[in-house]
Amino acid sequence: MAAANIERFNAVTGAIFASLYESFPVDCDLEAEDFREQLQEVPGEEYLQRHEIRFFVSTVLWLAEHGYLSTGSPLSSGTVVRCNLTATTLELLSALPSSLNNKGPSLGDQLVTATKNGVTEKVKDLTSELLSKAAAFGVRAATDWVNQ
Template identity: 35%
Template sequence: MKESNIDDFDKTVGLIFATLYQAFPIRKFIDPQILSPLVLPNTDGWEERYHHHKNVFTATMTWLIDAGYLWASPVRDERNGTFSECVLSTKGLEILNMPSSLGPSIGSKLGDAVTDTAGETLKDLAKEALSAGATLAAGLGRSLLGG
């Protein structure tokens, strides 16, 4: 069964967050090769899956930057899916340092989950991180509005 774009998005977020969390505070060059655990080469349909994942990767990176989870050089080649000087933002680091529902921080659990080729753990932890970010943003909004 083909996975939905949202499943691919969640797994991609997990891989990006894990890579940047493990490298923090060093800025990284990030490109679609980060997806290699999800797209096994030389299997039926791998080229089509790679192009799909590359498009999801590029859109995901752009979304994470626009949403304030990470910073990247303004000079990037979105057509080729390459992003330079990437690092977790304050918001991204704070969320990944939060304890996971399973104990250790979300970021450290993501680092361990990279080897999960099915990507289910990555997907679940990415959802947890993005949910924490939304909760954090909602709480900040309420406090700014005096709620």
């Protein structure tokens, strides 16, 4: 089992990808508060804790630093402005698994659906697989994996 911070990172990352995929190509301001469900260590708290906001901003900045997102500046409120998917991430999220004979939903569509339906485990699993393949084998291998 993955460490708790990795599980939370995957859940937050999947929700971020879903949000940006849904709004592409329009830039979005990502606000920590919008990802409360994925961020909160203690569900039901009225406000996000400072370390939860820091975790969110750190996640967005890490994704940008590693080429998954383009971003503007982070604000002290926990918002990162002018965020969008890079062409590489869009390509990966738009890929259709060949096992579905290209008739099923893309990875991005699956992330959007799982995020909206609160299926956190599915979001974490999809995100973990996507990031693992992209990092280990490069974008081309990740796209080949999706299409195998």
